[in-house]
Structures are given as structure tokens and as C-alpha cells.
Amino acid sequence: MIIFNSAEKLKNHLNELRSQGNTIGFAPTMGALHQGHISLIAIAKAQCDVVVCSIFVNPTQFNDLKDLDKYPRTLEADTALLESANCDILFAPEINEIYSAEELLLKQENKEDKSWMQGKNVDFGMMDKVMEGALRPGHFNGVAQVVSKLFRIVNPHKAFFGQKDFQQLSIIRSMVNQLELPIEIVACPIVRETDGLAMSSRNIRITPEEREMVPYIYKTLVAVSAIYLYSNIINIKKLVAGAFEETGIFELEYFELVDADTLQPIEDFKSAKSVVACVAVKLKNVRLIDNIVLY
Numbered sequence: 512m513i514i515f516n517s518a519e520k521l522k523n524h525l526n527e528l529r530s531q532g533n534t535i536g537f538a539p540t541m542g543a544l545h546q547g548h549i550s551l552i553a554i555a556k557a558q559c560d561v562v563v564c565s566i567f568v569n570p571t572q573f574n575d576l577k578d579l580d581k582y583p584r585t586l587e588a589d590t591a592l593l594e595s596a597n598c599d600i601l602f603a604p605e606i607n608e609i610y611s612a613e614e615l616l617l618k619q620e621n622k623e624d625k626s627w628m629q630g631k632n633v634d635f636g637m638m639d640k641v642m643e644g645a646l647r648p649g650h651f652n653g654v655a656q657v658v659s660k661l662f663r664i665v666n667p668h669k670a671f672f673g674q675k676d677f678q679q680l681s682i683i684r685s686m687v688n689q690l691e692l693p694i695e696i697v698a699c700p701i702v703r704e705t706d707g708l709a710m711s712s713r714n715i716r717i718t719p720e721e722r723e724m725v726p727y728i729y730k731t732l733v734a735v736s737a738i739y740l741y742s743n744i745i746n747i748k749k750l751v752a753g754a755f756e757e758t759g760i761f762e763l764e765y766f767e768l769v770d771a772d773t774l775q776p777i778e779d780f781k782s783a784k785s786v787v788a789c790v791a792v793k794l795k796n797v798r799l800i801d802n803i804v805l806y
């Protein structure tokens with residue numbers, strides 16, 4: 512695996528590979544890698560000649576600076592994991608490779624920077640106003656900002672994203688369409704621990720007592736997928752809220768049944784072509800999200 516810190520050097524190297532007819536696959540990450548990330552590399556390896564993984568903890572997508580500080584940074588272990596997954600290239604830039612001083616100043620002043628749209632009026636409509644977007648103002652603008660920058664550096668044929676972050680995946684798809692980037696976005700299934708907990712870099716912040724309880728999140732989603740045909744939205748929501756409250760350790764931030772295309776809460780099960788149940792819960796030191804596609 513070749514490691515690049517410089518965007519310019521990576522670009523030149525990839526231009527060379529592209530000119531030799533190689534297809535480039537790309538999986539952007541924030542590091543603290545686990546088997547969920549590695550599954551993206553494996554899927555990318557199966558579909559592309561050269562696979563690039565980036566590790567960059569993106570400050571502009573954090574609205575809580577404490578969360579940014581606390582974000583795990585484990586570059587050495589990540590490098591070893593990527594090596595063992597046969598990843599071809601790791602891009603691990605310093606912050607100045609990605610953001611100008613002006614852009615970082617805007618972040619410090621808590622202003623949303625729209626320059627990544629490059630003159631186009633990218634509009635996510637209501638897609639970034641619900642769920643994560645409603646609770647984390649500016650989060651998806653920061654995600655789109657960094658992913659569009661990384662896309663311009665790597666210029667991949669295909670980019671691989673996990674369905675774990677279902678809303679993020681939809682927003683990236685929309686961004687690629689609106690910016691008319693010639694990149695295929697590939698959705699990759701959620702990788703879970705054997706007890707159902709969705710893998711996440713943040714899981715290391717779960718206390719041992721909480722660890723016993725967290726499989727409950729996925730179990731609740733599975734229960735929803737088993738009963739939704741025989742119930743209605745109001746009852747399902749009541750049931751889920753009650754189930755989390757009963758445990759005494761989860762604070763339910765949201766549970767939504769959304770249209771997979773628009774991400775808007777559905778009014779009934781008949782009108783949506785595909786429905787996803789999405790949940791976010793807070794524990795003492797960590798916030799966890801998960802989802803399940805109902806149909």
C-alpha cells in the first residue's frame with residue numbers, strides 16, 4: 512500500500528494509473544477503522560483496479576467540537592488493517608491539504624461554507640432537514656464539502672459508502688447528481704457485530720454495562736420489520752418509544768419511518784416504494800444511529 516499525505520502527489524499518481532486504463536475505487540473514512548470500513552474496501556477491490564481509502568477527521572461536519580476532540584484517531588492500527596485488506600492507496604492528509612485558512616475561519620465562526628458547490632446551487636431540499644440534519648445543523652453541508660473536495664482530488668470512477676449512514680448516502684448521491692460528477696455511488700450493507708450492534712468507530716465509547724444493552728437497538732429494528740405489516744405508524748412509533756424508555760439507559764433522539772428516496776417520514780405504508788426505519792439514541796458518552804430497510 513502506498514501512503515500519500517499530499518493531495519497533489521496523490522492526484523498525479525492517480526492520473527498516471529487512470530491513463531494506463533485502471534479504474535479507481537474510493538472509500539472515504541474518518542479512520543478508527545473496523546470491519547464495516549474494511550467491507551467497503553473489499554467491495555471496492557472486487558469492482559475496481561485500484562482502491563483508495565482516505566482517512567481524514569473532517570472538522571466541518573462536527574457541530575459539537577467536543578465530539579471532534581473525542582473522535583478516536585488510530586492511524587497506525589488503521590494502516591495495518593488497510594494493508595491486510597489489500598487496499599492499494601491510503602490518503603491521510605493534514606488539514607491544510609483539504610481546507611484553506613479562510614474555510615477554517617468560516618468554520619470557527621460557525622458559518623456554513625457553500626464554496627464547494629462551485630457556483631452551482633446544490634439544494635438538498637428537505638433531505639437534510641430531517642433526522643441527523645435536524646439535530647446536527649450544518650453537518651451535511653460539512654459532509655458534502657469534504658466529500659466533494661476528496662472527489663476532486665481522487666476523481667474516482669466509483670465511490671463506496673455504507674448504508675449504516677443511510678441519510679449521508681442519499682445526500683452524497685444527490686450531491687453527485689446535482690454537481691454532475693461522473694462518479695458511481697455504490698451502497699454497501701451494514702456490517703454488524705454478532706449480536707447485531709452496527710459497527711461504528713464510536714462504539715469504543717460504549718461502557719461495559721451499556722455494551723450489554725446496545726444490541727437492543729438492532730433487535731428493536733428487527734421487531735419493527737416483523738410487525739409493521741400488521742400495525743400502523745402511530746402504534747409502531749409508540750411501541751418503539753416505550754421500548755427504549757423502559758430500558759432506562761437509552762435516550763431516544765428519533766425513530767422515523769422514511770421514504771428511502773426522499774427521506775421524508777411516510778404517512779402510510781402504501782404510498783412509499785421503499786421504506787427505511789431509522790433510529791438515533793443517546794447513551795452516556797456516545798450517540799448511536801442504526802437503520803433497517805423494511806421493503
Ligand code: AMP
Pocket residue numbers: 539540541542546547548550551671672673674675676699700701702703709710711712
Ligand atoms: P466514517 O469513518 O464513520 O465516516 O465512515 C466511513 C464510511 O464507512 C461511511 O461510508 C460509512 O457509512 C461506512 N461505515 C461505517 N460503519 C459501517 C458499518 N458498520 N457497515 C458498513 N459501512 C460502514
